[in-house]
Amino acid sequence: MTNNQLQKIGWNEFFKDNMAVKLENTFPARVIAQKGDVYTLLSEQGEHNAKVTGKFRFNTKQVKDFPVVGDFVIVGKAKGSDNIQIHELLDRKNSFSRKMPISGGRKLKDNMIDGGVTEEQVIAANLDVIFVICGLDGNFSIPRLERYLALIRHQNLNVAILLNKLDLCENMEEKINEVSKIAGNAPVLAVSALTKQGIGQLSEYITCGKTIAFVGSSGVGKSTLLNSLFEDQVQITNTTSDHSGKGKHTTTHRQMFFHQTGCMIIDTPGMKELQLWADEEDISTVYQAVIDTIARCKFSNCTHDGEPGCAIKDALDSGELSEQRYIRYKKSLKEVRRLEERKREYKNKKMKRGR
Template sequence: MELTELGWKDFFQQQIREQEITMLPARVYRQDLGRYHLFSPQGDLTGILPGGLLQQASSRAQLPTVGDWVLTTPTDEADESSVVIERTLSRISKFSRKEAGDRVEEQVVAANIDTVFIVCGLDDNFNINRLERYLFLTRSCGADPAIVLNKADLCPDVVEKIQDLELVARGTPTHIVSAQTGEGMDELLAYIGPGQTVALLGSSGVGKSTIINALLGYARFDTGEVREDDSKGRHTTTFREMCRLASGGLIIDTPGMREIQIWTDESSLSMSFSDVEDCATLCRFNDCKHDSEPGCAVQAAISAGELDPARLESFRKFERELTHLAEKQDASTRAEKKKERKKFARSIRNKPSNRSIP
């Protein structure tokens, strides 16, 4: 198998240092406790991460994750399938969210992906606000988003749902599929050509694993039924895993996300709400709040029917979340620096004195 079949690009080749030429590049397809499962031109490998690399990482986001490229060396000449991960190469793209709960830390869901399939069910799971959040997070991740509306066989009003979605989709490719009947699967396969990597994201019960099984042509992942009263499903996928398709592409299954807390910056705001920002540049005052200020081009566009007021409302919502995230990140950084200063002070106090005792 060639490296390019696993998604290798010039971007990664250019990162190889002279002293690393003899190392074997491999790609993480699954992570277990303390071990990484890797695809490589020499076959599947099992990698371990040295303690030194663990200590150097300032956060878990810097550790290898599914989709990452790593450089490896053999641990034992007698067992070529066991390797040591020497370095993780820089990522060309990544989909991240804030860690669930109170931790102010980035969680990298998938790395080095070309396309993100944002999957939503056409049953009672259909949620435009949730789709908008996923789209917002993918705008600056370096991968192209595509919306996949699954369970078309259960929806009598597909056209109406598509019309409702247009306000937030804003030209994002949208595909109507049914993993059960096979409808639309060929459209999805077109994204996953040789060396291309696609990650599926969405809440539990939308049919991500069922779609992957349909694309693979066999039942690789467990699937579960959804509750009839609210179309919510249970987590049948509990870990992330990348699989190879017969077409030569790679596809990543991810667990359903109960929380989609944002981890991005203002670039996502600009890319997601260019219509609002284009209007804002025409406001009379640079610090216009777009409420009742004289000369507000945003309110003028809303009054003229050129801008949907829901777009301004969403813009403000994400703007507030980004501000709150930045404040929490600053507080976390200050706390970490304080912790490091205390650690350094303790090491100085505990350092043995070299002065001679008379």
């Protein structure tokens, strides 16, 4: 692979400039798959399987600082062996992240998932566009889309919303309308991965040198979509366990696929739990309509709890603002405030332990 070929897999000046390790015989590579602590990498020299070095592991304090699919890393041969090792993770242009999920059951506190390590979990890195996929069947969920949008807004990613299973949907316009109301600037596309209806709309995103990722809950059709785009089966899809739209887990690890156009597509396993890794500003952006309404309240310190001249009350009464959406806004705000608190507690605890 020549330098030009490295560019084809997304390498550019941004990554070159932040290479810190200048060890002899090291070179850049991109993470194209991950299974546990084994990474599959692609470099000018071809494909390699590698782990991080002991030094990397020792010096890395946070989960988010380990490589994920889409990352660029600096690799080299281990002393006295032909094995490739990862020495350094290069700064990310961006990433899609959530709060680390809770292992071993969830705790609900004030109707919010609470607990787990207060750290960022990076799902995929260095993306040009992220596609949030949602089924037009029983899986359809505006609240879930809003949560994805909050996470994405936090990372400043370009996002497109992809409504799949168009073949199963009888009120497409109504659904698109509903989604458009919360989508902000994100384009909303409706397709059927199965019949390929509308798939052509994706071609403007699937272009040479670009990296895109598919995220969404299990069973929305990420792998089916990938299969359609590649014609020949790159992933094995399963049949949904029932008609509720909840699929069986099929994709078990993250992986990057190379499309014939030269586009890199990252498929991710369906996410059950989507705790916010976002802040108040992100919530304000996702719920801009609520923020605009609040700005019209008579008193700037209005608590929207019966004060005179409350624009929220008027908007709820007139139906201009949906009560459910307002409740979700308040809940999300509470969740990110709680996250800020937990981040502070976590940092203090870590500092006390000296790591």
